[in-house]
Amino acid sequence: MDNLKYKRVLLKLSGEALMGDRSFGIDPEIVQTIALEIADIVRDGVELAIVVGGGNIFRGINGAAKGMDRATADYIGMIATVMNALTLQDALEQLDEPVPTRVMTAIAMQEVAEPYIRRRAIRHLETKRVVIFGAGSGNPFFTTDTTAALRGAEINADVIFKATKVDGIYDSDPKKNPDAKRYQSINYAHALSQDLQVMDTTAFALCKENNIPIVVFDLGVAGNIRRAVMGESIGTYVGGSCEVN
Numbered sequence: 218m219d220n221l222k223y224k225r226v227l228l229k230l231s232g233e234a235l236m237g238d239r240s241f242g243i244d245p246e247i248v249q250t251i252a253l254e255i256a257d258i259v260r261d262g263v264e265l266a267i268v269v270g271g272g273n274i275f276r277g278i279n280g281a282a283k284g285m286d287r288a289t290a291d292y293i294g295m296i297a298t299v300m301n302a303l304t305l306q307d308a309l310e311q312l313d314e315p316v317p318t319r320v321m322t323a324i325a326m327q328e329v330a331e332p333y334i335r336r337r338a339i340r341h342l343e344t345k346r347v348v349i350f351g352a353g354s355g356n357p358f359f360t361t362d363t364t365a366a367l368r369g370a371e372i373n374a375d376v377i378f379k380a381t382k383v384d385g386i387y388d389s390d391p392k393k394n395p396d397a398k399r400y401q402s403i404n405y406a407h408a409l410s411q412d413l414q415v416m417d418t419t420a421f422a423l424c425k426e427n428n429i430p431i432v433v434f435d436l437g438v439a440g441n442i443r444r445a446v447m448g449e450s451i452g453t454y455v456g457g458s459c460e461v462n
């Protein structure tokens with residue numbers, strides 16, 4: 218389709234957004250809704266890679282706070298993201314018009330999914346398969362936001378969509394400060410200097426270095442993935458030379 222703003226997209230799906238109103242785990246209806254939205258843009262020709270988080274199941278930092286070894290806890294977190302990746306794969310392939318997918322993991326589990334091989338991932342995208350990256354970067358002490366920035370750079374993504382539970386980037390965490398103000402656009406330098414916690418600094422820094430724009434938007438609003446891919450002004454846009462407003 219000619220009116221797509223972005224052709225190759227790296228979509229970061231928050232794990233927590235998959236649990237809907239639950240306090241843990243996965244809401245199948247939410248996953249089905251996301252799958253339908255994804256199918257809609259893939260049929261229009263978008264080459265889509267997905268990094269899925271694990272916050273709905275396990276975060277390493279929480280395990281460490283309770284006394285676990287941090288690296289071990291992070292490995293559990295990475296395995297949690299594989300569960301989410303397989304759930305999403307299943308939902309995409311169970312649609313009435315199935316979407317072809319491949320899950321690629323950064324931690325080898327060859328009975329379950331392909332290992333991550335960059336050139337292979339790119340080939341899948343060229344053949345219009347949705348590639349779902351599981352197990353984060355494969356390294357403890359990192360996050361799936363950083364993984365999204367890393368994989369986005371590796372596959373030459375035009376943009377990173379961070380689809381989450383907040384409707385953009387605020388000048389402080391809107392869950393903690395009800396008076397926080399939302400930005401329409403900001404630049405990487407501002408995000409880094411203000412230490413905006415919506416994404417970690419490694420992720421912002423990687424996007425800055427590789428000049429990959431980021432769009433942060435609310436996954437809970439129907440049609441937002443399509444709006445983002447058409448370049449409509451939703452959420453917050455982060456780019457190198459953007460004015461802060």
Ligand SMILES: Nc1ncnc2c1ncn2[C@@H]1O[C@H](COP(=O)(O)OP(=O)(O)OP(=O)(O)O)[C@@H](O)[C@H]1O
Pocket residue numbers: 230231232233234269270271272273361362380381382383385386387388389390391392413414415416
């Ligand atoms: N300045 C800010 N603007 C917007 N959101 C912010 C800001 N600072 C912190 N946040 C918080 O960032 C979170 C968005 O990140 P998200 O929930 O997607 O986490 P994640 O770690 O990427 O995903 P997961 O749920 O898979 O762990 C929101 O919960 C929001 O409250």
Ligand SMILES: O=c1ccn([C@@H]2O[C@H](COP(=O)(O)O)[C@@H](O)[C@H]2O)c(=O)[nH]1
Pocket residue numbers: 232269270271272275276277278290291292293294295296297298352353354355356357358359360361362364
């Ligand atoms: O590269 C990575 C990515 C993730 N982890 C661990 O997984 C969990 C879940 O990821 P979120 O980004 O929080 O959704 C994370 O808390 C880490 O424990 C990792 O170690 N390395």
